[in-house]
Amino acid sequence: MRLSPDEIIFWQYGFFKLNATIVLTWGLMFVLAVGSLLITRKLSTGLRRSRWQNFVEIIVTAIEKQIEEVGLRHPKKYLPFLGTLFLFVAAASLGTVIPGYEPPTGSLSTTTALALCVFVAVPLFGIEEQGVGGYLKSYAQPTAIMLPFNIISEMSRTLALAVRLFGNMMSGAMIIGILLTITPFIFPIAMTALGLLTGMVQAYIFSILAAVYIAAATRVRRPKPEPEAKH
């Protein structure tokens, strides 16, 4: 049984390979980039604007607002990273309405890559905000005893990010695959709809958690709240 689109390999040369995950990601990237380009090509700064511009403005401002609500003081600085996380995960799950499509986020390699990006980005943003010393000191908060636990927490939450998204997306695709073999009518559609919802929720959770981690890392001299989202 195929668990991941990684297993569909189109081309391989030793370590290098071209599998379905990468190709689908490229496809998504193309759609997102070209779509954005088309919409933002003729932007209006006046009061009258096109529907598509209105649509992307709503998305962008909503993401910006969410980031701000999480507690980041300069949302525009984190918008490209966090917004792209959300848009990529959301677009990956939205694509499931197309027959024969498999979300690239259903591959543990992709989710691991995304989690690693967050794992790297959090200290980078933290150091940028507090400096190396200030950021490293935050691991020893509130006492030095907490240092190993903080480090373990850092690792585990990255793993949790990756596995949570992978599990949800994979299970969604898996359920639809299984259901298709048992009851080919109605139920797969219902489950696809449910999968879309799950995908949206996952995209939200993934990006919000990343925002919370960054906020925690960039917060100067404050006890770190550790929001634990279990999904």
Next chain:
Amino acid sequence: MLIDWFTVIAQALNFLILVWLMRRFLYKPILHAIDEREKRIVGELADAAAKQTEAQEERDEFQRKNKEFDRQLAALLSQATDEAKAERQRLLDEARQAADALSAKRQETLRNDAHHLNQAISRRTQQEVFAIARKALRDLATTSLEERIGEVFIRRLQGMDGEAKAGLAAALKTSSSPARVRSAFDLPAEERAAIQQALNETFSAEIAVRFETAPDLISGIEFTTNGHKVAWSIADYLLSLEKGVGELLTKKDTSQAKAEPQSEEPQPQTQSH
């Protein structure tokens, strides 16, 4: 193995590229557009507020000017009304004065005319009356009347008081020329003789008498000598009558002159409207 490390690296790169792409094509232009719009709206709002303030100021200014204009208009109007009233009053006064003067002049003229006419008429009447009377009496002065007149004259001569008689006698003595007896008509010889006789008897002397005819005596006889006179004539009556009528007319004239201004007084009032 669920994790393919090449795919992980490739996906991480893909994601970073996507971040750059989205930043380049989505976030930057959209945020820029939003900022521009917000800036523009803020500008437009500020502009609108400025315009509103300006409009308010202009409205205030306009209202102020309007009030000022109204005030000036009212002042001018009242001034013009006052002036017109004064002018009207002046013109009316002038007209009234002119009318009064004219009326007075006219009244004066009328009064003068009336007076003159009255005088002329009365004079004429008087003259006519006396002319007629004279004429009538002349026509009536028949011989018998003249005889009677002669008798009356003789009686008067005889009835003179002592003083007059003495005066006359003295005058007769001193006179060089003969005494004259004038009459309006030719005295007949008997009358002349009777008068001569009466004179002679009265003064107890032969008196030289010259008889003359004077038509203006009007049925009268007059005896004159050296400034003294004895006479009888109806001309005396006529003269006294004439005098009486003249007095009457003069009285009437003055009473008319008094009554006239009263009757003509309302005229200027009617002219002023």
